[in-house]
Amino acid sequence: MILYNTLTRNKEELKQKKINMYVCGVTVYDRPHLGHALSTVTFDVLHRYLEYKGFKVKRVQNFTDVDDKIINKSKELKISAEEVAEKYIKSFFEDMDALGVRRADVHPRATEDMKEIIEFIGNLIQKKAAYVSNGSVYFDVSYSSDYGKLSRRNLEDEIGGTRIEKDMDKHNSADFALWKKAPENETHWDSPWGIGRPGWHIECSAMVRKHLGETIDIHGGGLDLIFPHHENEIVQSESVTEEKPFAKLWVHNGLLKRSGDEKMSKSLGNSFDVRDALSLYSGNSIRLWILQSHYRQPSTLDDDSLKIAQKSFQRIERVLSLDSEKGFNTSNFLDRFENAMNDDLGTPSAIATIFDLVHEINKSNSENNRVFEGIMLLKKMLLILGFNITEKNLDDNEIMSLINKRNMLRSEKNYNEADNIREELLLKGIEILDSKDGTSYRNI
RNA sequence: GGCGACGUGGCGAAGUGGCUAACGCAGUGGUUUGCAAAACCUCCAUUCAUGGGUUCGAAUCCCAUCGUCGCCUCCA
Numbered sequence: 001m002i003l004y005n006t007l008t009r010n011k012e013e014l015k016q017k018k019i020n021m022y023v024c025g026v027t028v029y030d031r032p033h034l035g036h037a038l039s040t041v042t043f044d045v046l047h048r049y050l051e052y053k054g055f056k057v058k059r060v061q062n063f064t065d066v067d068d069k070i071i072n073k074s075k076e077l078k079i080s081a082e083e084v085a086e087k088y089i090k091s092f093f094e095d096m097d098a099l100g101v102r103r104a105d106v107h108p109r110a111t112e113d114m115k116e117i118i119e120f121i122g123n124l125i126q127k128k129a130a131y132v133s134n135g136s137v138y139f140d141v142s143y144s145s146d147y148g149k150l151s152r153r154n155l156e157d158e159i160g161g162t163r164i165e166k167d168m169d170k171h172n173s174a175d176f177a178l179w180k181k182a183p184e185n186e187t188h189w190d191s192p193w194g195i196g197r198p199g200w201h202i203e204c205s206a207m208v209r210k211h212l213g214e215t216i217d218i219h220g221g222g223l224d225l226i227f228p229h230h231e232n233e234i235v236q237s238e239s240v241t242e243e244k245p246f247a248k249l250w251v252h253n254g255l256l257k258r259s260g261d262e263k264m265s266k267s268l269g270n271s272f273d274v275r276d277a278l279s280l281y282s283g284n285s286i287r288l289w290i291l292q293s294h295y296r297q298p299s300t301l302d303d304d305s306l307k308i309a310q311k312s313f314q315r316i317e318r319v320l321s322l323d324s325e326k327g328f329n330t331s332n333f334l335d336r337f338e339n340a341m342n343d344d345l346g347t348p349s350a351i352a353t354i355f356d357l358v359h360e361i362n363k364s365n366s367e368n369n370r371v372f373e374g375i376m377l378l379k380k381m382l383l384i385l386g387f388n389i390t391e392k393n394l395d396d397n398e399i400m401s402l403i404n405k406r407n408m409l410r411s412e413k414n415y416n417e418a419d420n421i422r423e424e425l426l427l428k429g430i431e432i433l434d435s436k437d438g439t440s441y442r443n444i
Numbered sequence: 445g446g447c448g449a450c451g452u453g454g455c456g457a458a459g460u461g462g463c464u465a466a467c468g469c470a471g472u473g474g475u476u477u478g479c480a481a482a483a484c485c486u487c488c489a490u491u492c493a494u495g496g497g498u499u500c501g502a503a504u505c506c507c508a509u510c511g512u513c514g515c516c517u518c519c520a
């Protein structure tokens with residue numbers, strides 16, 4: 001299994017069998033949009049595939065539940081910040097469950113790891129990597145000689161075009177807050193430096209250390225987090241551990257764009273909630289749409305893209321409902337599938353293999369050959385990619401009586417009424433399939 | 445200004461030195477059907493932004509040009 005490492009800009013082989021993986025989660029001030037789904041599904045598939053290949057994976061994904069945006073939301077909704085966080089953590093899980101995302105092994109929250117965060121900051125101050133200024137604490141980026149190694153930028157270059165506003169409390173404009181002084185009437189915690197709230201970057205460093213240890217194997221997140229978020233995580237953690245590497249391999253997913261070519265984001269007002277998408281399309285369709293492009297490429301969400309994915313997934317579903325008593329031999333498909341996945345999670349090629357298998361199954365079926373092994377293999381691949389293929393429950397009796405009635409009408413050549421029944425069933429999501437062996441049906 | 449990504453058929457999207465350029469959607473002609481749907485069989489890019497170069501050989505490597513986008517501020 002090889003993966004592209006943002007840190008080295010190379011594909012690298014995963015050698016160790018035990019994988020500690022940390023994925024940056026969301027700030028819970030609103031419902032997740034499809035960009036969050038794209039990232040979360042990507043790391044869900046990575047987790048599943050690694051396990052399938054025999055790796056022992058521990059995945060941790062955090063919730064940022066202390067943040068100015070949460071506080072603003074709480075004022076807007078006139079509920080507490082805790083309630084805002086709780087509400088949107090719940091909706092995150094609901095939406096991701098619907099997409100078939102498995103829970104991480106640990107979902108830590110900043111508020112629950114406050115003790116470790118404060119200790120971490122204290123440690124940095126002790127090492128003189130951070131300083132207290134006017135009730136806040138800042139990291140001193142000049143402490144580290146290799147600050148910028150992930151995003152490949154150096155501080156001198158930054159100064160010219162920087163948009164960072166001059167902050168009198170900082171020694172250097174690139175320094176970033178570890179702890180921010182907060183007013184008495186807002187959410188705050190006690191610390192050796194006074195009441196306040198943690199900065200954003202520090203929570204991930206503290207959580208990684210607490211839940212996974214000093215060095216982790218894979219650190220993931222969206223491409224937009226490379227700078228400054230992940231860069232800052234690295235410098236904080238490696239300052240504490242004395243240069244011991246923080247994360248060996250960095251995996252970043254490409255960002256989701258809308259058809260106007262702009263990135264989808266809340267601030268641009270062009271975001272598309274997962275929940276809205278789920279009201280129109282199945283979780284499987286959304287997952288297929290995500291996996292049909294490579295995770296490192298930017299994806300574009302057009303008006304039609306989910307609709308097309310829905311139709312595409314139906315082609316797979318139709319095969320799953322074929323009579324599986326029969327069987328046929330398919331040997332090279334799994335090899336193709338694994339080869340695609342082994343190379344930096346090549347889900348588009350893996351899915352192309354799935355469609356080729358679907359075609360092969362249909363072909364065999366139309367020639368009255370065995371399809372059993374083909375369907376078993378197809379199900380195996382779909383499960384590895386996290387699709388939900390549990391059988392739907394059908395009310396057989398009611399449907400069969402309508403089908404029998406229709407066939408009666410057909411034999412009387414009363415096609416108008418026969419077609420009405422077909423229409424009626426179609427509206428209920430039941431599709432009729434006539435063949436010379438009789439009439440069958442399936443859910444659509 | 446600095447760092448980075450990308451430009452492949454009507455649309456989406458793989459492939460990154462060598463078989464006839466995957467796969468999905470849409471479309472074409474057929475088989476099948478009472479008609480459909482589905483499925484199957486056909487066809488649908490002599491060509492991979494443009495112009496040079498390297499090579500026996502390039503969509504794939506190099507250079508230039510044009511274009512699009514991301515990060516540098518909260519962001520998956």
